[in-house]
Amino acid sequence: MKISWFSCLLLLLVLSSSPWSTLADNHQEFIQCLSHSNQTYYTPSNSSFSSILQFSIQNLRFNTTETPKPLVIVTPVSESEVQQVILCAKKIGMHVRVRSAGHDYEGLSYVSEVPFVIVDLINLRTINVDVNDKSAWVEAGSTIGFPAGVCPTVGVGGHFSGGGYGTMMRKYGLSADNIVDARLVDANGTILDRVYMGEDLFWAIRGGGGNTFGLVLSWKIKLLDVPEKVTVFTLDKTLEQNLTKLIHKWQNVAPRFH
Ligand SMILES: Cc1cc2nc3c(=O)[nH]c(=O)nc-3n(C[C@H](O)[C@H](O)[C@H](O)COP(=O)(O)OP(=O)(O)OC[C@H]3O[C@@H](n4cnc5c(N)ncnc54)[C@H](O)[C@@H]3O)c2cc1C
Ligand SMILES: *[C@@H]1O[C@H](CO)[C@@H](O)[C@H](O)[C@H]1NC(C)=O
Ligand SMILES: *[C@@H]1O[C@H](CO)[C@@H](O)[C@H](O)[C@H]1NC(C)=O
Ligand SMILES: *[C@@H]1O[C@H](CO)[C@@H](O)[C@H](O)[C@H]1NC(C)=O
Ligand SMILES: *[C@@H]1O[C@H](CO)[C@@H](O)[C@H](O)[C@H]1NC(C)=O
Ligand SMILES: *[C@@H]1O[C@H](CO)[C@@H](O)[C@H](O)[C@H]1NC(C)=O
Numbered sequence: 001m002k003i004s005w006f007s008c009l010l011l012l013l014v015l016s017s018s019p020w021s022t023l024a025d026n027h028q029e030f031i032q033c034l035s036h037s038n039q040t041y042y043t044p045s046n047s048s049f050s051s052i053l054q055f056s057i058q059n060l061r062f063n064t065t066e067t068p069k070p071l072v073i074v075t076p077v078s079e080s081e082v083q084q085v086i087l088c089a090k091k092i093g094m095h096v097r098v099r100s101a102g103h104d105y106e107g108l109s110y111v112s113e114v115p116f117v118i119v120d121l122i123n124l125r126t127i128n129v130d131v132n133d134k135s136a137w138v139e140a141g142s143t144i145g146f147p148a149g150v151c152p153t154v155g156v157g158g159h160f161s162g163g164g165y166g167t168m169m170r171k172y173g174l175s176a177d178n179i180v181d182a183r184l185v186d187a188n189g190t191i192l193d194r195v196y197m198g199e200d201l202f203w204a205i206r207g208g209g210g211n212t213f214g215l216v217l218s219w220k221i222k223l224l225d226v227p228e229k230v231t232v233f234t235l236d237k238t239l240e241q242n243l244t245k246l247i248h249k250w251q252n253v254a255p256r257f258h
Contacts, residue, residue, distance in 0.1 A: 026092055027071035030117065033088035034074065039081050042073045049073065052120070053110065056102030058153075062111050070097065070110070072117040076124065079183070079191060079217050085119050086215065087189040098215050100140050101155025108211065109158065121157055124217065134223045135180065140216045148175045160219055161210035167232070170255065172224060176206035181220035184213070191217065227258070 027043075034041055042049045052073050057063045071094075076082045089096045095116040099109035110118055121141030129136045140157035148166045149159060156175075164175025172178060181194045182205060192214075194202050205213050237243040 030092045030094045037084035058103045062107035070118045075120050083189040100157025103154045139218045158210045163207040178222045183217040185215040
């Protein structure tokens with residue numbers, strides 16, 4: 001499949017910046033709480049801190065020394081570790097930023113004006129496909145990697161939370177339209193599935209934006225049959241090259257394609 005990296009880069013141009021913050025020092029207490037759960041975490045004094053932090057920063061405006069840094073980055077490997085981080089954060093009063101693949105335009109998954117920790121879901125990326133049921137459970141740290149969007153590096157944690165548009169949208173709707181269940185950690189560290197959370201909350205987490213209603217651990221998505229042959233191509237045209245005519249034509253032709 002050919003991906004247009006140019007379109008990916010264009011999207012990075014609409015951005016904003018964020019002011020300084022003063023860091024409070026309750027993170028020792030947080031780390032103490034965390035250490036009871038034997039989790040892997042990184043503080044700024046750890047030599048891996050910068051590379052872990054920078055790894056999924058997609059908006060380079062926030063890859064500077066001026067950008068406010070987290071006090072701790074936690075990289076849970078299981079649902080129960082995520083629960084423990086949330087419980088510690090709640091107990092200590094620590095602000096949490098959740099990061100899946102870091103494509104947030106405003107850096108909201110790894111920048112904050114108040115002292116904060118990052119829960120980075122990099123290690124939660126298991127995908128379980130049920131062929132007979134035509135469904136899959138996808139952990140939130142996975143990247144989309146298929147035409148749910150134009151960029152394969154986008155994370156499902158943020159992408160599905162915001163709706164998610166892609167090349168199959170005209171026929172199948174948004175990514176969010178194809179989600180049939182989810183596992184969410186709420187502010188009390190409780191894991192809720194669709195039945196537990198109820199239809200209102202389930203509706204809200206599919207388009208209402210990430211980091212708003214809780215931490216999504218995984219999504220259950222409907223799978224679609226894909227024809228044996230799929231053709232994907234990118235065509236670059238300017239207005240001078242009669243782009244307008246082309247789009248006009250395409251609008252008539254596209255809906256009639258197989
Ligand atoms: C290069 C590029 C190409 C893109 N292409 C498309 C496209 O084709 N179609 C489209 O619809 N969008 C596209 N987007 C937008 C993208 O879908 C959103 O920015 C999305 O929020 C990114 O998700 P992420 O997990 O990678 O980002 P992150 O920065 O990790 O997260 C984004 C937001 O969601 C929150 N969040 C992340 N994970 C979770 C979780 N598990 N639970 C709760 N909240 C969470 C974060 O705190 C943050 O507020 C693109 C963005 C970029 C930078
Ligand atoms: C953490 O590790 C210690 C020592 O191995 C063990 O006793 C304890 O039960 C572990 N805690 C958790 C929450 O796994
Ligand atoms: C950095 O943190 C990781 C994960 O907790 C740990 O394994 C490693 O030993 C730490 N490195 C240093 C230099 O402290
Ligand atoms: C972010 O900044 C660091 C240090 O300045 C640099 O090494 C790294 O390459 C930058 N990341 C990207 C994606 O440019
Ligand atoms: C968390 O628990 C408290 C006390 O039981 C309750 O009042 C509150 O509504 C709960 N919050 C969520 C998000 O469920
Ligand atoms: C654009 O359309 C005009 C009018 O049909 C035609 O004369 C011209 O050659 C076209 N330009 C290109 C680059 O195809």
